[in-house]
Amino acid sequence: MAEGRLYITTPIYYVNDQPHIGHTYTTVLADVLARYHRLFGYEVKFMTGTDEHGQKVQQSALARGLSPQQQCDEYSQRFKEMWSLFEIVYDRFIRTTEEDHKRTVQALLQKLYDQGDIFKHTYTGWYNVSDEMFISESDVTEEGKQSGRIIQVSEENYFFRLSKYQDWLARYINEENPDFIQPESRRNEVLGLLRQPVNDLCISRPKSRLSWGIEMPFDPDYVTYVWVDALINYISGIGWPDSPEFSYWWPDALHLIGKDILKPHGFFWPILLHAAGVGLPKKLLAHGWWTRGGQKEAKTVTKALAAQAPVRHIREMAADYGVGSIRYFLIREMTPGMDQDYSEEMIVTRLNSDLANDLGNLVSRVTKLVRQNFNSQVPAEKDCETDPRGQELIALANGLSDQVRTHAIDLKPNLAVDALIRYVRSLNVYLTECEPWSRVKQGDLGKRQAAFCLVVALKGLYRVAVLLHPVMPRKMEALLASLGCSIEKDGLNGQFLARDFPEAGTTVPGGDPLFPRIDWKAIEQKIQALSPIAPEQPKGKAGNDASLISIDQFRQLDLRVAEVLEAEKVPKADKLLKLKIRIGEEVRQIVAGVAEFYRPEEMIGKKIIVVANLEPAAIRGLESRGMLLAAREGNQLTLLTLENQSIASGSKVS
Ligand code: MSP
Secondary structure, three states: OOOEEEEEEOOOEEOOOOOOHHHHHHHHHHHHHHHHHHHOOEEEEEEEEEEOOOHHHHHHHHHOOOOHHHHHHHHHHHHHHHHHHOOOOOOEEEEOOOHHHHHHHHHHHHHHHHOOOEEEEEEEEEEEOOOOEEEOHHHOOHHHHHHOOEEEEEEEEEEEOOHHHHHHHHHHHHHHOOOOEEOHHHHHHHHHHHHOOOOOEEOEEEOOOOOOOOEEOOEEEEEEOHHHHHHOHHHHOOOOOOOHHHHHHHHHEEEEEEHHHHHHHHHHHHHHHHHOOOOOOOEEEEEOOEEEOOEEOOOOOOHHHHHHOOOOOHHHHHHHHOHHHHHHHHHHHOOOOOOEEOOHHHHHHHHHHHHHHHHHHHHHHHHHHHHHHHOOEOOOHHHOOOOHHHHHHHHHHHHHHHHHHHHHHOOOHHHHHHHHHHHHHHHHHHHHHHOHHHHOOOHHHHHHHHHHHHHHHHHHHHHHHHHHOOOOHHHHHHHHHHOOOOOOOOOOOHHHHHOOOOOOOOEOOOOOOOOOOOOHHHHHHHHHOOOOOOOOOOOOOOOOHHHOOOHHHHHOOOEEEEEEEEEEEOOOOOOOEEEEEEEOOEEEEEEEOOOOOOOHHHHOOOEEEEEOOOOOEEEOOEEEOOEEOEEEEOOEEEEOEOOOOOOOOOOEOO
């Protein structure tokens, strides 16, 4: 008998963006939770996919000279490749351009239309082209209007009677199902939305403006609003309305989403379902954002921030550190629900500490000692002299399954990983205190004591490897193999939990180091090569023609002389200084990556050159308006200053 069921979904991703750390996190989280549930005896269905209709897709296909379908095929393939690289095993990959999905969307809309929940109405208002949403007057910005991102639209459209069900949803969330939206902060956010007056939801787009969508079943001049189309994937993917698969999985649905898409999932989706007579998913978990310098990680991270806090693409990091290690970092570091700032240095510090020092080191020490002193065989019980701490650690190892199970089923895999790594640390402490490497040389009793100590470590490592497998599948398969437990790719199941491994006499083959220590300095140099103040241009010939810019392009740069008025270190950021500078009459703040080369007091009074018209960025939560210029050679960095220091600040550099 299965323990229960889980139908776990990720958002379906837009096919106009490369998968980045944000998409990867949600999908890895879903995969880890799916694997933990399977390990603990649940039946699981895991679905992810791509969201392929709408204006953004149509526009980006057009810009690339492709048909929308070609664009969709190319990008959905990229997501699939990324997920295969990241060891993600889903049961279903849904694409909203599939015929079955289109039919389901139409069936659901027809039902709502027939029962009078959809009506036609002329609407005049502001429309955000990039979010594909009508917005209220208060959300209109000058910049948005000027860039064409926000436009005024007056058109006849179909609307869904969202407001009719507003009170029902408030009751559902507030009184009847307080666990429906997690964490609590997000639940409160939705309740806040429900307390305000609600507009009915515009669910169509005229084909004259947008053709790339699912045709409205009752009016061929319109296509379905992409969000309504997208949300329905969660039920079309399992065969709503008639398939037995649907009734089997739907009551145990868990949607994982980022907090950016809480409103459609926590507000529109439950109401659409309820109106159509479909039950609600069991849970919605909205996690926070991966941020860099306080800014949401996305394709649009400002150039200034990208320059000052460079991080390589997650694929490149995975190539250097290993996919398993990146999965580990993502799961270990983020508390679902909270935002998490990151930098590449943070990743390396975490991996070196938990994986290279704690886990990897323990595996090498133990397997080497067994090889050298016990002919690679697990010592028999009669050859062991037990000790109380070792026995306690064996008991603790046996209790780890329950602990991990509780955290994982509670959707807190970060706590599961934390418990496992803490256990690894206690094994390391035990080994250091027990010193099996010395005891083996201290006669029969010493050798018997060492034997027990190693058996304790091997048993503990086996348990840790099984319980960390959902987080790092390939790596933990390698670890199990090095302990002599042969396992097929993704072949882990509950039986491994029940096993008391290793038995006496098992051969412990050992293996290559699992988590070699990462040399941060070497990585840092690679990263610096990406930063505008860092790259060392080949000396000599000034590049080829493609690298030349016109005088007009150069004039777009507003380079100015600035005087440094104040300078201080940014707490917990070794490389950053916060500077107050004066450019003519104007005083502003910039954050610069020069702290390793200049002390704050050395900066004060200096006249430097800054790019004054760089878009503002938040670096470690601090506003930075501009960028200073500096020359770099190897490990040296020198500010560009003026030969004649009496030149007034604000002077133009040309
Ligand atoms: N297509 C819609 C979702 C429709 S679901 C019915 C969409 N797609 S998206 O490609 O923009 O992906 C959004 C999701 O990616 C977020 O909800 C979140 O899961 C993930 N992330 C994107 N950037 C993120 C961070 N910086 N941090 C964490 N996750 C974020 O919206």
